[in-house]
Structures are given as structure tokens and as C-alpha cells.
Amino acid sequence: MKQNKILFPIFLMVVIPTLLTTFISFFRFSTTLDRKLSDALFHFLPSHHTFSKDIVIIDIDEQSIAKYADHPELGQWPWKRHIYPTLIGYTKLLTPPKFTIIDIMFTERSDYDDALVVANETLGEISHAANFRNGGIVIPRKSIDTISQKFSVPLTTSIPFPKYENASFPIGQIAETAPNVHVVNVISDSDGILRRFSPFVRWNGMYFPTLATQAFALGETYKIETKDLNVYLEKEGTKRIIPIGKDGLVRAYFYTEEELRNIPRYSAAGIIESLEKLNTGEVEDPNTLLVPPKLFENKIVLIGTSAAATHDDVVTPHGLFPGVIAQAVFASNLTEGHLLKELPVTYGFVFTILVLFVGVLVLFINQWHILKNIYPIFAISLFIGLFYFLYRMDYVLSTNSFVFGFPVSYLLGFAYLTYTEGKEKRKFNHILRNLVDPEVVSVALENMESLKQGGEWEITAFFSDVAGFSSISEELSATDLAKLLNEYLSAMTNVLKTNSGTLDKYIGDAIVGIFGAPIQNKEHPKLACKTALEMLKELEGLRKEWNERGDYTPLARAMVFRIGLNCGLAKVGFMGTDSLASYTMMGDTVNLAARLEAAAKDYGVSILVSENIELACRDTFSFRFLDWIRVKGKEAPVKIYSLESFKNEISPVSVKAFEEYEFGFSEYSKRNWETAIEHFKNVSKILGKDDVSSHLLIKRCQTLFQNPPPVDWDGVYTRTSK
Template sequence: MKQKKYLFPFFLMVLIPGTILGLISLFGFSNTLNRKLSDSLFHLLPSHHKFSKDIVIIDIDEQSIAKYADHPELGQWPWKRNIYPTLIGYTKLITPPKITIIDIMFTERSDYDEALVAANQSLGEISHAANFRDGGIVIPREGEEILAKKFNVPLPENSPFPRYENASFPIGEVGITAPMLHVVNVIPDSDGILRRFAPFIRWKNNHFPTLALQAFVEGKSYATEWKDGHFVIQKEGVRREIPLGKDGLVRAYFYTEEEIRNIPRYSAAGIIESLNQLNSSEVEDPEKLLVPPSLFENKIVLIGTSAASTHDDVVTPFGLFPGVIGQAVFASNLIEGHLLKELPEVWGIGFTLFILIIGVIILFVNQWHFLRNIYPILAISMFVGLFYFLYRMDLVLASSPFIIAFPLSYLMGFAYLTYTEGKEKRKFNNVLRNLVDPGVVSEALENLESLKKGGEWEITAFFSDVAGFSSISEELSASDLARLLNEYLSAMTKILKVNSGTLDKYIGDAIVGIFGAPIQNKEHPRLACKTALEMVSELEVLRSVWNEKMDYTKTAREMKFRIGLNCGPAKVGFMGTDSLASYTMMGDTVNLAARLEAAAKDYGTSILVSESIESVCKDEFHFRFLDWIRVKGKEAPVKIYSLVSSVSEFTPQVLEAEQMYEEGFRFYSQREWEKAISCFENVSKIYGYKDAASHLLIKRCQALFQNPPAEGWDGVFTRTTK
């Protein structure tokens, strides 16, 4: 049963979200979402890598284009190509850079191509840019086959690297004489954001290194290796394993926005100005130039553009940046080994399912409510902690499974828990209200501690008992006895509750009730009297129904009960042990009510009350004085009354009989036994039936006549039984 109890929560919190994740992954909807979410987490988490110190950029920026727009040798963009050898030559004035990589395309003929050819032949470590594309008409261009043969990197034909149909190589002799060649293609994800790059790009069956790879190998020889699904590039002294994805791309580490904006960039205008200062001897010390040549010493120099008119921008996780910045980031990744490996999505799904299973245990097995409340915080902390731990190892955990499934699972689980607990609470409440008075239940739900603590104030104690119930029980079968009790107790308890009474307990056929607690009510004596009279009327209805149906036995159908009422101070509250307690009352007030219920038998009345009840309710209800008694265990005498009816139902016959009874009681108190007996006998004549109370007093007078009481007798009858 317990296992079945947890099957639906498991289905709701684990299987349904797991199925949704499987479908999302199957149709490939999650890839872009995973990368977007990881971008956000990267922004929030501390960076653990620094941009390479080996990379600098010569930037043809807005200032450069604006400053030399009217220059006869440069002119407007695109600049004349003879400026590039000048820029490259300037970096080699002292100690040359490791390599100069040009991120500008020279695919069309120019009158100044000879300057680039001369630079290729004389300045050495220069890499020129090529660009591949798909679509359009494939038109073979002069020198393509030569360049393909010269710069092709022998790799397996089934390599996963991106493949294109058309190629744009450096034009003519510029390409043929180029010492090195690199591809500048960048491949954004489906959302347009550039996050990944490829070490190689394919054209036809040839493989060409990208700018990042050329920066890593610095124009030197290198070897590639495929081993057990891993791609390795090895150059002198360095072995770099590339965590390629299925599409031949690798996830880039984008550092921080501040680092990207602070990549060393030197304006081309500054270099030209520095060269002019040097040529005119305006500045003799190179280190005092606007852009000292030493800045490029043993560096990897990228030449690119950031001016808006060059239209070379890319969208990065940090927003829009010049394309050369993106290339610099990729180059730094390869040089420093800052490459991120995107773990298979099944890792993210597996971790999420683990969290969801823990959620089922916490919500439906664990009983510690505090743990239920902090469960979302714990789950999110576990996810962020694991993500950051893997991130520190350059591993990227798929985020979308957790982001999608956990809120869905938690909301469904919590909703179901709320529903089931509410259902159980309602069921418990209904059961409890049938076992314990609704007033106690409501008060307990509001302020249980106050109920446990209890208190002492004025209440009305109610005791009722069926007369001769032992005889009735002997005549009935067990099932009929249970049915009889259920009918009787249900009817009486309903009246008790309707009149704001609190059910203390059942003692067999006896009903113990409290008026004025746990919710204090100043009308408790009046409500108790009203309850008692209504119970008497209800019993008459029950008897008529039983007689009509000829149900039960004759004795049962003639059932009578007795009620004792007393009001006064009493202790009320939950009493018992920590594990089992009930709401009840204690004190002399309670004990007297119980004694009155027992004494009602002697006086032949259904409802016997104390003078404390009579004194506060006599304006609304009619009471008949019966006696002064001293109950067992108490010395103080109690004046007792029978509750007859409401004042509106009072008749002259009753008044005459009661006046006769009270006159007889005065004679009784004055030891005038014969006169008292005469009065008591007249009471029965007025009523037209034998009055039990009068008959009791007649017998008492006869006994006292034969055995007169001692001097100082106060007329109070002392009961020797409870």
C-alpha cells in the first residue's frame, strides 16, 4: 500500500517531466536554450580564466578612417593595400612578432597588390584571410587549385568540420605568395549568437586552418591526431586536445565583458602617426612614440577593423563586438587551452531526474516540514553548485532540463501534496468533529498551545445518563444495542452542538458536555437549560418512532434519561499525556453536576439543576424547588431544582402543585411531619399522578417522625452515594 501511495507522485514529479525532457531533446529544441541559459550562468559565476597576454590587435577604427579619409595614399575605406605592408613592417622594427594574422579579405584585384606580394616575400610570418560560403554559382577562380594544394591540411575525409561549396581566396599572386593562409568564417548558433568556432573549415575535400588555429600554431609545423573520438593538435612542446562537438565546432570561453573590451588594441592611425614621427626624427627614442614598436615584440598580431563602415561585427554573449574581437577570443582559447566541453544532454537530464526523485522523497516521504519548505533552495543550490564545479573544469552541463523540469515537477508535486494533505485534513477534520466537539477542533486549529495550556473560568457542566440502561442492554443483541445507542447519542449530541455545547466524552450511554468552553460564552447556563429541554422533547420523538415501528424491546422503547446541570468555575483544557490527551473539565462544579444527574433518579425528574443555574435562568425558564441536599464529599448544602419548562409553557396547575410542595417543605424544615406529609400528598392529587419528589419527602418525614433528628438539624438531606 505504501508503495502504491508513492507511485502517482513519482509519475507526476519524475516520469511526466522526464518524458517532456526526452521529447524536447529528441526534436533538438533544447540546444539553443541550453546555450542561452549557460550564457546567463557564465555572466553570474566568477571567471576562472584570463585572456592570453600573447595577443594584440592593430585596429582600423573610426579614428583611423576619419583621420585619413582625405589622405592621398590611403583615402576612404577600403584603404589602399600598400598601407598594410607599412603596418606589418612597423611591428618588426625591433623584435618581430611571432606571427601577423590579417583579418581583412583581399579577394578583389587592386593596383597595389604588388605591395602585398612584396610584403609576403620579405616580411615573413604573415597569414592571409580566406572566406568560404554556401549557395550561389560555383565559379572556379584562378589559382584556387594551387592554393588548395599549398595550404590543405591532410585530415580524414569524414571529419565533422563545417563544409562549404564556394571559396574566396586572396587574389592572384597575393594568395600564391602568402606564407600562410587561414579561414575567417565564423558560425553563429541558430539564435544568431557567436559562441563556438571550428579549428578547421572544409572546402571540397580540403581542410584549411581557421584564424584561431593559425594563431595557436604561430605558423609553425604541427600534427593532428584522431584517437578514440578525440581530436588532438600537437605542436612543438604543446599538446592540445580539442573537445569537438558533433558538428566540428567547439564551445568558446568568452572570459568577461571587461576583459574583452580591454584586449590590447592599437589604432592604425596611431601606428601611422608613430611612423611619421620616427621618419621625421621628431621622436628619436622608439619607446616614446605614440605606439612603441616594442608592444608587438613576440606577440601574435591580429590586423582587423572595428569601424562601423567596415561592417565586420558579430553578436557575442556580451552583445555586439567587432569580428576581430571574436577571432581574438577564439585564438586565446586555443593558445591557453580555455576550451569548453559541452557535456551530452543526457548528463543534464540524469542530474535533473535525480533531483526530481529526491523531491518526491522530500515532499511525500519526509515528514520534516522545514525541509519541504527549503527544498527548492536546496535543489537550485545543488544545480548551481554542480554547474559551477563542472564549469571550473571547463565542462558545460546542459541547463534546460533542470530549468524546465524542476519548476514543473515542484509545482505539480506541491499542488498534489496540498490537495492530498487538504483532503486528509478534511477527512481527519470530519472524523475528528464526529469524535471531538467541532468547537474544540476549530479552537485547536487556531490556537492549540492555548488549549493545551488550559484555563479556569465559569462554565456549565452537563451530565446525562439513560435510566435502567443495563436492563436495556441485556435485552438487545449487540447490533441492536449499537444501533440504539447510535440513534440516541446522534440525536442528543446534535442538539448539544447546535446550542454551542462542547462534547467532552461519551461514557457508554452517558453524555458529558461543557457549555462556555473552549470558546467562552456568557450565555452558557441558558444554553445548557435549552439543550436539556430540547433533549427531553427529542427523546419523546424517538420513542414515538420506535413505538410506531415496534423497534427494539418494550423497555428500550420506553427509555428515559436524567440530566444534571451546574454552573461555576472549573478548570478546562487538554488533559492527558503528550501522546494522548482529550479536552475536558475538572473541579467541584463538575463533580456537583455529576451528583445532580445521579440524584435526579430519587426525585423522579428528568433535569436536576443547582441553584446557581436557577438564579441566572429563572426569568426564561421555570424551575421547581425540590430540596436542600449535601452531596457526598462536600459539607456545604446545595439547593436543587427541577427544570420544568420555559416560562411561556408554565400552567396554573403546576404553580398550585409547586406552592403546595414548598409549603410542605416548610413544615418539613420545621419538623412538623404530619402537616408536611399532608401537603406532599396533596401535591400528587393536584398533579393527578404520583409525584416522585413528594413521595420521597413523605417517606423521609415518616422516618424522621419515628427517629427524630438531633438538635441543630438544618433540614438538609445528606446523600451517602454518588
């Protein structure tokens, strides 16, 4: 395709979608949409990480509150604080857990704070929850500075971790004796879905670890380094690289919905009931308890709530879940290294632009129509494949540029292609409708590129001409001549089209036709023969009508024509200018057909064909051998035949006459002139009429008898005229 013809498709399919997606990216909702789309793909694609086996949850669930509805300490929320040391202590009856993380706030004073203070001092490996917020009034506490200094981490970085104005630490001595503190704040995206978390948050110029970071640290000392937007945590040889986003959050891997629902959660009510049975001696073997203590051995234990009264639910990519489930996911991500890195938007942008450029090539350069139809499937599959490949490596490819850009690009491209091809189809349709049967036109237009390019293949060339038309035209007025031609050409062209022939052109009264193009058809020689015979009948019918009506002159009413047929390789296709083109044929095959039409006059036959036609159609049609000739412009001799009729319509008399003719020609080839003449004379006697072909050969024998040919004479007659 010329350069100027490809520039506009590039503008449509690359520039416009790129500008559109760039414009969309300026709006904040594009990032949210991007994450929604990636969520959908995460649901669709196979999971490649599993939830940590080291994390379990003690859940103050609906059952825990309902079972003890009449209990003075457990019948209402919040529970009395001396219950929590009981839960923590139960997990340490056998081999203690690695670490206990409390996801419940103790920021208000109560009468049971001492129980938690004792637990802090005696049970150890506990982390209490702190809550940061923006706005509101900070209640001054003497210990706030001491507490914040105690639990902050030494960190100097330019990473924009979430920043808060106010902080709520555990109250009084609970904070003072707490071994560790973590921040439980979570930040949902603008669509309300919780997908990301931060390992640290800021307050008052200091940095504090979140629950996930404490789950990784297990209350032990750990090293923190930052570089660019990466956080490096290291503890006892275990190293985690946290890829932080521009807003200080990291994308969490949310596993599958089934895994989230199957996270080991043990009801607080079950633990309390198990402890009561153990204390009363009802059960002696701890392993037979409803919640055996061994379930917490070497585990990271999260104590949280899922009961409706606690109002601690969040919306995750899998729907509504208790907040402690989301915290458990974040903890699993960090402890196991299941963290997702959101790649820059430019990665998705570059991929999309490459796909769009390939789309231009497929639609406007590629010649395979099936590829134009399957390319969208291929492109989408390629995108999903690349997305999944990166996802397996914990990278998230930006999706919105492809999801927006590719459909817009391909729709614009297809629309333009439909318009341009439709324009071309209309042009070629207009041309072909006058040349070919409408059913053939519809098939030919299915492959426009092939139609426009043409090619070289086997066809049958058809030439017909009215005998003595110059004399006829001299006798008729211009009006009658036009009427006669219209009647004749319309009738003959209709026969041509009906037999899947293509009208090449009219040359005055002559008709030039093609069989086997633009739609290739192996039966083209037989179709051409059938057409020639049907034209003879059609002309006979026209002559009868003209005589009945008394139209035209006697010479016109006695009109006859000659037809020349030849099959073989020829170049076919549209030739001409963009505004004026015709479907035509060229080559030696075509030239020979034209010469045969002219030679038919010499032999007094209506349809003269080449040996190629006779060989291809001898099983269906009856042919009469006439001669070996050498036409003007060709050295190779050609064996020629007269097409007489369908094979089942030939009369025994004709068969006998044709055989006699061949006997005569055999003698002629042997230079037995007198014997040949006798056979040729017999042909007219058998037929009961003068046979022009026989008379032609008789005259030739007589001439050769008087002027013998040279020794190397091959019996081939050379025509000196076209």
C-alpha cells in the first residue's frame, strides 16, 4: 500500500486511541478502573500463591457473643478486658505461638486494664493495636511522647508513607508495658475496595509499623533500608523487598476467595468452653478439646472480631470480609513474600501501541482475510498471556490502555476498512454486474485483494463475431442498427452470464468473453462449449422472431456468427485506471482464440476450437477434426476442430461423414492427393450438402498436386492473415 494510504489508518488506529487513553489517564478514576480490571483478571487467572500456614485467627465471632448472651462479662460488646489474657494464656498452654497480635483497640480506660498489664509483663510476644486518624481533638497524655518514642522505628526516607494528624495508642499502663505496638489503619482505594497496605505510617515526624510488619518482625529487632520506592526488611537472614507505590502503599496478593474463607479461625467461645472443661477436669487430654492448644503451636496468632456488633468489616476484591481477615492477608503477604508490584502505566501503554501498530499491518497490509478476523482474538490472548506471565512473577501490568485503546483502534480500523473496501466493492460491483452473473459477482467480491491483483491461471477465451456485419450495417438506418445490436448482444450476453462466463468487452458486434475468471472453475472449457451451442440456438430463435415480425432487412434476418474457443494459461485481472478499469485477459491463449474465430470462416463452421478444448471436452461434446494450421505470429502448429453438438445429439450420418473426412486428411498428409480428393468429395455426398471444409481441402490438394510441396513439408497449413 502506498505511504499516503497507510498514514491515515495509523492516525485512526494508533494516534486517536493513544490520545484517548492518555486523556483518560489524567483523571483519577483511571487508576481505580485499572485496579478493577486487574481484579477481574486475578479472579479469572489461576492462583499461584497460597495463604501462609503460620497464621491463625482467634475470632470473636457471632457465636461467641450469642453463646454468652446472658453472661455478665461476655454478653455485650466490648468484652471485659480480663478475657483477653485468658485467650492469650490458653494458646500458651503447650508449645507457645511465635507471636500474638491483637487487632482490637484498648484506647479507653476501663476497670480491667490491670489484667492486660499483667499479660504484657508475663506472657510476652504480644503486640497491641494503635489507631491513627486525621482531624478531631487530641486528648493530651503525659506519656504520649514516651510511648511514641518507644514504638517508633528509626527510618529516614522520602517514601510518602501514609501520614496522620493524630494518634491513639493503648491507654496508660497497657501501652507502657506493651512489648510491641502496631498500627491497624487500612486505606481503601477510591472505589471503597481494600487492595493495598503500607508497612509503615507517619505521625508527628515518626514512623510506626503496621500489623503486617509486626507479623514479619515477630517482636524481634529488624533492619530497615529504603531505596527509591523499595523497602528492604531483614531479620535473622530473612529478607523482604517491598515494592511501594507512589502513594506509599503496596498492592496485596489477595489469594482466592475460597482460601480467605478457609483461613484457620477458631471461635473465642470454643476456646473459653475448652478452658472451662480443662479447669473442671471434665476433659483431661487437651488434644480432645473442642479447640486443642496445639493448634497455636509456633503460629502467628491474630485476635480479632467478625461479629456484626463489632462493626469491623472491609470490602476486599472478593467482597465483604471481617477486617481481621484483610489484616491476616497483609501479614501473610509480608511473611511469605507474596507482594505485587504495580508496573508503571507506560509499560501497558507501550505494549498497547505495539499491538495497535500490528493491527494496522494486519488490517491494511496483510492479504489474509482470516488473519483480520482472528487478530483481535490473538491480541487479547497475547495481552492476557503477558498479564498472566507477569502476574506469576508478582508484577501487575496496567490494563486500561489496552482495554480502552485496542477496541477503539480496531473498531475505527474496521470501520475505515469497511468504508474503503465498500467503496471499492461498489466500484468493482458496478463493473462486474455488467460482465458476470450476479451470483458470480457476490462470490468474486468476497476476496477483494485477489480480485484486484488478478493472476495467471487456466481459462477459456471466447471470441465471437457476426459474419458480414459491415454489409448488414450498410443496409440499416442508425436506429435499426442500434436496435439490432442491442437485441443480439443482450441475448448472447445473457447466455454467456448464465453459464458463468465473464464479459470482457464488446468490439462493435464482436463479443469477447472469459470462462474460469474471476472465479476459478475447473469446468470452464465445458461451460464455454455449452455457451457456444446455446448461442447458436438463441440466434436461431432471434432469426425466427425477426422473420415473423419482418424486422430489418433479409440479410440481417439471416445473420450468422462465428466463435473461436481456446483454453490454457492466461493473465486475467482488472486493467486500466482507478476511475476506468475493465476485467480482461491477455496472453497466447487469448490470441489463438481470436485467430480461431477468424479461421472459422475458411472452414464454413460456426464454432472453431483448439485441440485443448477438444481434449478437455470430448467426453461431453461431439467434435469434428478439421486441420492442422499455423496461425500468424505462432510457429507451433495447432490442431483445430469444429464443435458440432452435445455428444448424445450427434447423428450417425454426421459421424460417418466426419470419419470420411479424416480418411481424406490422412491421405492428404501422405501426399496422396487424388485419393484424398475422393474422400473429401464423399463427405458432401454423405451429408447431402456442400461441405465447405471438404471443398477447402480439395482445392488445397489440387494446388499441391500442381505445385508439389518441399520434401520437409509437414502437412500443416500456414495462415497468412489474422
